[in-house]
Amino acid sequence: MEPRVRVHRLAEQVADRIRAQIISGGLADGDPLPKSEELIRRYPVSLPTLREAMRILEAEGLITVRRGRLGGAVVHRPSPANLGYNLGLVLAAQRSGIGDVAVALRHVEPACAALCAAREDRARTVVPRLRELHEEYLARIGDLPAVVGVSRRFHEALVGLCGNPPLIVLAGALEALWFSHEEGWASRTEPRGVPLSQREEAGAVHGKILDLIEAGESEAVHRLVASHLAAAQRNPEPSGSPAIDLTLLCELMQPPGEAADPQ
Structure with missing residues (x-):
């Protein structure tokens, strides 16, 4: 018996063609799609x-489709935030708490840091960027909102520079999901609750992480990042592990803000 072949509907075929252009880079992030008349001709x-x-x-x-006389469609390249949104929906349906996301991140991000240390080209591709962020962190340590943003970029760089695309996407999705909730907590907590001494301690750990990556110490940096995240991921909610907030998930599709506490 011949296998059954699924025939795409016309709409799916058109979506396939446009999707391929977006993924290949033929349509860049933020580009407007042609008007309906042009697409129908094409x-x-x-x-x-x-x-x-x-x-x-x-x-x-x-x-994103904007309706109305001045509407149109704008392209969005796939990103870890997209995956984070869908991951969050699945986890919310399974009644997973945001604390579960924190645990997953404590396993995945250290692996990324270890890969950074294992890169033969780390002196050129990894260390300069991490050093730049570390120096910015120390220079702005007195400005809590600014230093929190730098801390987030430092952790994102540990992921983004590891050199393994699947792990970058997975860890990036977890980071986007976790940071969206941290930012939500930050909007409801007192900024003075993060003392300068705590920021200085986080900065010192970042410096040690940088040194270990520069020295190629994969196992040591894995251990340090894991313990650092375990100490730095704070959850101010009284329940200890609140449910994933779907309203915060929607904000994943917007430009990222600043995290709640330095890590």
Whole structure:
């Protein structure tokens, strides 16, 4: 018996073509899609079929459609934030708490740091960026909102510079999900609750992480980052591990703000 072949509907075929352009870079992040008239000339389908294709792409987070006379569609390249949003939906449906995300991040980010230390080209590709962020952290340590933002970028760099694309995406999604909740907590807590001594301690650990990566000490930096995250991930909610907040998930699709506490 011949295997059954699934025939794509026209709308799916149009969505496939546009999706391929976005993924290949033919359409850049923030680019407007051509108007409906141009798309129909390019892909000879009816207007309802084109609209269905747009709904498919919008549901995937690859475009945002603005309705009305001045509307149109804007391209969004896939990002860890997109994955973080969908990951958060799945975890929320499973009744997982944000504390579970913190635990996962404590396992994944140290692996990224170890890979940074194992890179033969780390002196050129990893160390300069981490040193730049560490020096900025120390220079701005008296400014809590600024130093929190630098701390977040330092941790994101540990992930983004590890050299393993699947791990970068996975860890980036976890980071986006965790930081979105940290920022939500930050908006409800007193900034003076993070004393200067605590920021100085975090900065000292960042310096040790940098030194270990520069020296190529993969196992040692793995241990240090794991213990650092365990100490730095604070949850101010009285329940200890609140449910994943779907309203905060929506903000993952917006430009990132600042994290709650230095890590």
